[in-house]
Amino acid sequence: MKDFRLYDIADFVIDEDFIRWVHEQREEDNQFWNAWLQQHPEKHLVIASARRIVESIQFQPAAINELDVEREVGRLLKTISTQQNEPPPATAKLFVFKWWHAAAVLLLCLTGASYFYFRNTGARPYAYKSMVESKQLIEHTNTSQNPLVLTLPDGSRITLASKSRVSYAHTFGSGDTAKNGATRDVYLLGEAFFEVTKNPHRPFRVFANEIVTKVLGTSFTVRSFEKDTTIQVTVRTGKVSVYAQAVTKVAARMNEIILTPNQQLVYERMGHTFQKVLLSNPAVIGPAVSERSLAYDEAPLERIFTDLSKVYGINIVFDSEVMKKCTVTADLTNEPFYRKLDLICGAIDAHYEVIDGQVVIESSGCR
Amino acid sequence: MLNNDTQLEALWLQRLQQNDEQALAAIMRKYYTSLYNYGSRFTSDEGLVKDCIQEVFISLWQRRENAATILSPRYYLLRAVKNKVLKSLHQHKIRSGTVPLEDEYDFLQEFSVEKLIIDKQMSEEQATTLRKTMAQLPKRQHELVYLKFYQHLDHAQIAGLMNLSRQSVYNLLHETIQKLRSLWQAELIPDPPAR
Numbered sequence: 001m002k003d004f005r006l007y008d009i010a011d012f013v014i015d016e017d018f019i020r021w022v023h024e025q026r027e028e029d030n031q032f033w034n035a036w037l038q039q040h041p042e043k044h045l046v047i048a049s050a051r052r053i054v055e056s057i058q059f060q061p062a063a064i065n066e067l068d069v070e071r072e073v074g075r076l077l078k079t080i081s082t083q084q085n086e087p088p089p090a091t092a093k094l095f096v097f098k099w100w101h102a103a104a105v106l107l108l109c110l111t112g113a114s115y116f117y118f119r120n121t122g123a124r125p126y127a128y129k130s131m132v133e134s135k136q137l138i139e140h141t142n143t144s145q146n147p148l149v150l151t152l153p154d155g156s157r158i159t160l161a162s163k164s165r166v167s168y169a170h171t172f173g174s175g176d177t178a179k180n181g182a183t184r185d186v187y188l189l190g191e192a193f194f195e196v197t198k199n200p201h202r203p204f205r206v207f208a209n210e211i212v213t214k215v216l217g218t219s220f221t222v223r224s225f226e227k228d229t230t231i232q233v234t235v236r237t238g239k240v241s242v243y244a245q246a247v248t249k250v251a252a253r254m255n256e257i258i259l260t261p262n263q264q265l266v267y268e269r270m271g272h273t274f275q276k277v278l279l280s281n282p283a284v285i286g287p288a289v290s291e292r293s294l295a296y297d298e299a300p301l302e303r304i305f306t307d308l309s310k311v312y313g314i315n316i317v318f319d320s321e322v323m324k325k326c327t328v329t330a331d332l333t334n335e336p337f338y339r340k341l342d343l344i345c346g347a348i349d350a351h352y353e354v355i356d357g358q359v360v361i362e363s364s365g366c367r
Numbered sequence: 368m369l370n371n372d373t374q375l376e377a378l379w380l381q382r383l384q385q386n387d388e389q390a391l392a393a394i395m396r397k398y399y400t401s402l403y404n405y406g407s408r409f410t411s412d413e414g415l416v417k418d419c420i421q422e423v424f425i426s427l428w429q430r431r432e433n434a435a436t437i438l439s440p441r442y443y444l445l446r447a448v449k450n451k452v453l454k455s456l457h458q459h460k461i462r463s464g465t466v467p468l469e470d471e472y473d474f475l476q477e478f479s480v481e482k483l484i485i486d487k488q489m490s491e492e493q494a495t496t497l498r499k500t501m502a503q504l505p506k507r508q509h510e511l512v513y514l515k516f517y518q519h520l521d522h523a524q525i526a527g528l529m530n531l532s533r534q535s536v537y538n539l540l541h542e543t544i545q546k547l548r549s550l551w552q553a554e555l556i557p558d559p560p561a562r
Contacts, residue, residue, distance in 0.1 A: 010544040014537075016521065053547050056497055057516045062404035063413075069399045073392050076421055080388060080428050146491070281549065 005040060012050035022054040037229070041271040044230055126210045126245045128165075128189035128226065137167035137187070147193075154184060155197040156204065164190020164225075191223040193236075207245070208233075211267050215240040220259075231267040235259045237285055237313075244272070261285045261313030262337075263357040276357040278314065282337040285313045294332040294340075301326040304344065305361075312337055318361035323348075326366040376440055383427075383434040391431075394440060395424055401441070401518060402448045408474050408513065409452045419451040442524045445514075449528065474506040474513075500546060508543045515540060 002015070012018045021029035037044060132139070140160065142148040148160040153172050160166060167187045184204040186194075196204045196215050206213045208224035211231045218238025224231040233242050241256045242265050257274065259265055262282035267274045294311070296304055301323050305316045314337075326348045332340045341352050341359065350363030382390035399420070406416035423444060427434070437443045453472055504512070507529070514525045522540075526533045 009548055010541050013544045013548075014515065014540050016519070019516065019519070049548070053544065054516070056547065057512060059404075059513065059517045062400045062407065064400060064403050069396060072399060072417060072420065073395050076395060076424050077388055077392060079421065079425060080391070 004036065005043075007046075009046055009050045009053070012047065013053045018050065019054055022051050038270060041268050041273050042275070044268045045266050045275060045277065048230060126207075128187060128209060131207055132167050132187050135167075136170065138170050138172075139165060139167040141165040142190075152184075152186075154199065154202075156184070157195040158186070159193040159195075161191035161193075161223075164188070164192055166192060188222055188224060190225050191221065193219065193221045195219040210245050210269060210272075211242060212245055213240050213242045214256075229269055231269060232264060233259060233267075234264040234279070235261050236283070237261055242267075244274075259357075260315070263314075278354050278357055278359070280338070282312045282314060284311050295330075296332070297329050298327045299329070300324070301328060301344070301348065304328055304332075308332075308337075308340065315358040316361065317358055318363070322365040323350075323361075323363055324365075326363070377435075380434045380437055380440065383431050386431065388428075391424065391428055394427075394444075395420075398441060398444050402444055405445055405513075405518065406448050406452050408510070409449070409472055410456055411475070415455060416452060419455060420448055423447040423451055439524065441518065442520060442528070445518060445520070446528055474510045504543060504546070508539055511536065511539050512543055 002017075004012075007015070017029070020026070021033055033047070037047060140148070140150055142160045142162055142164050145162050147162070150158045150160060150166070152158065152168065158166060165188075168185065172184060172186075182202055184199070184202050186204070186206050188206055188208045194204075194206065194215075196218055204215050206222050208222045208231055209226070211222075211224065211233065213220065213222055213233050215238065218240055219236040220238075220240050221234040221236070222232070223234075233240065238261070240259050242259060243256045244267070257265055257276060259276070262279050262285070264277050264279055265274060266277060294304075294307060301318075302320050305318060308314070309316050328344055328347050330343055330347065332343065335343065344350075345352055345361070345363075348363060348366055350361055353360050353362065376394075379390040379393050383394070402420050402423075403416060406419060407413070410416065426447075427444075456472070501509075510529060511525060514520045514528060520528070522533050522536045525531070526536045529536070531539070
């Protein structure tokens with residue numbers, strides 16, 4: 001028996017059982033993996049990433065149809081019968097097999113679909129539908145395959161991904177806060193990138209199923225499709241706070257999570273757990289800093305870490321007392337974030353770990 | 368269903384051994400698309416691929432008394448088709464005067480991204496990046512990924528088909544997956560707005 005707890009993303013991607021689950025969605029596999037995820041909720045992110053990779057590997061189908069195949073089968077039978085002088089036999093019997101296959105496939109699709117259908121229509125108090133139905137809202141649905149850019153009355157922009165929808169009140173963004181509420185509320189089903197105009201008096205809130213993301217002015221992504229098992233909030237610039245709507249114990253513990261640039265919150269819907277992670281390829285925030293050179297000559301480590309923190313908006317924790325004698329000479333301008341960390345840590349014989357969305361440096365200092 | 372499939376195949380092979388042509392036809396129907404798809408990776412000459420597949424099945428028929436010893440028809444047939452296609456390409460080249468090393472061959476692979484854009488809410492931009500990354504993979508890695516994720520062969524079978532050790536199959540696969548992984552993690556819907 002394989003011990004999936006020890007698997008990392010790549011191990012899952014090349015595991016035959018895992019691939020079968022993603023490719024064929026068999027009911028017994030669904031049951032196994034859902035049960036396994038319930039026992040190991042911390043693996044949701046790994047599984048989701050591995051799934052996306054497997055799904056992304058798709059091949060051009062063969063340029064050949066059933067008729068061509070039958071023609072080739074006929075050709076083969078003719079060749080071997082002339083070799084033996086036997087009459088070509090009838091083919092009726094074989095269609096039995098084919099129909100059997102078709103029926104099995106259809107059945108699988110139906111059970112799969114009904115599984116999702118029934119799972120999703122269960123009473124979910126914070127599902128998009130139940131949040132939206134009692135209110136009079138303007139709704140936009142993106143049925144196209146391209147992202148749809150919407151501009152809200154307050155000037156904020158929403159880039160709505162395909163198969164996603166948002167709604168907001170028709171009084172959204174109008175000046176009278178007493179009458180129209182002190183917040184700017186948007187309801188989301190699916191995935192969208194938000195660029196919010198600054199207004200400290202009227203927080204902008206995105207309700208995505210069980211999760212609320214609150215901001216003053218910033219840009220970030222929320223991904224919350226109804227059938228996804230996780231909700232993901234990713235911050236591009238600024239700061240956002242995220243909290244759960246559900247009043248379960250675990251969700252209450254979550255209170256408000258503050259996310260800074262290049263951090264992502266993954267909320268696992270079944271177990272109401274959440275995880276704060278750093279993006280694996282953090283983006284430089286703001287074009288102004290990206291132009292700044294990160295070339296150092298015998299520079300104190302503290303200065304380098306302070307620069308990096310600013311450029312990526314990521315907190316770097318280290319003991320400045322222990323590391324005050326450390327200096328580094330390197331040109332880090334064009335390296336990706338983690339490569340930069342590798343180079344620095346390699347130079348001073350230190351290690352780093354990513355804990356709770358920040359980088360923690362471990363070192364015994366330099367002489 | 369896996370068991371049913373394996374049992375059905377065993378039954379076909381058994382009946383093939385007993386001179387049942389319909390069993391041969393059933394095997395061909397089941398694998399034709401896969402074999403044709405694989406054969407077309409080595410050449411764009413459709414007629415040549417079809418002829419090679421015919422020859423593979425004719426020789427399977429001629430050796431039908433040993434059919435029951437075939438453990439995995441898929442692996443057996445893929446291997447036979449690959450050898451046949453590469454061999455006849457080699458002969459063509461000898462006739463036309465250019466003789467390449469027998470070990471060297473093209474592996475043409477078009478990864479499909481259209482379905483991803485529609486099914487997985489992937490943007491055109493992401494799809495283009497994905498296609499580019501896939502296109503940059505060396506040919507051997509293409510074939511490996513193809514045999515793994517399209518033909519669903521196990522590592523031992525891939526090793527046999529590509530003349531590699533099982534460890535190199537594993538290492539190469541890991542390397543390929545890491546490339547795709549970094550691509551996916553860098554992906555994060557739109558780029559920051561231009562200011």
